[in-house]
Amino acid sequence: MIENGRGHADYEKRWQKQGDELFTDIPAFTYPVISGRDAFFASSEANVIKGDHIRLNYINIGYELFSRKEVQVLPFERIQLFAVASNLGILWRANKDKIDPDNISIYPEQRTITIGLRSNF
Incomplete structure (x- = not known):
């Protein structure tokens, strides 16, 4: 103390x-x-404080732009656009101290967002 x-x-x-x-x-x-x-x-x-929480941890979204079935002249099997986001944060927590029960570090967890284009030959 x-x-x-x-x-x-x-x-x-x-x-x-x-x-x-x-x-x-x-x-x-x-x-x-x-x-x-x-x-x-x-x-x-x-x-001891409550560690109950609801977290938005991982989102993966993809969209197929074109496929060879739709456009015969494409040199690719398909082209997809995608976005991935991780560690978006806590939506609700039981404690009033704003403590993240999954992170014991003094530094906050890093939020990452990735956007990309994927093609298959």
Whole structure:
């Protein structure tokens, strides 16, 4: 909870006076610091948030422009236009902290969009 004189932002919600235990589960500050007590709290259920979410993860769209069946003079079997998009984002999440349960990195997942033209000989 407290390390090198710095504490987590939740520390402001700690027990400070009698009766605070009715509305907070953040333990009071004790001196000297008991590292085992802080480690126990850091791993406790009080720090678990819901990970339920709905994500738009992958879309693949294709359209056949021409085929040899339709246009006999084409040197190709077919020509297709396609678009692929991945990691488009979270549509809904249960937690209010805007945490992405699939990404533990401090950097957001990269969104990718690919557009192309495909032909078969």
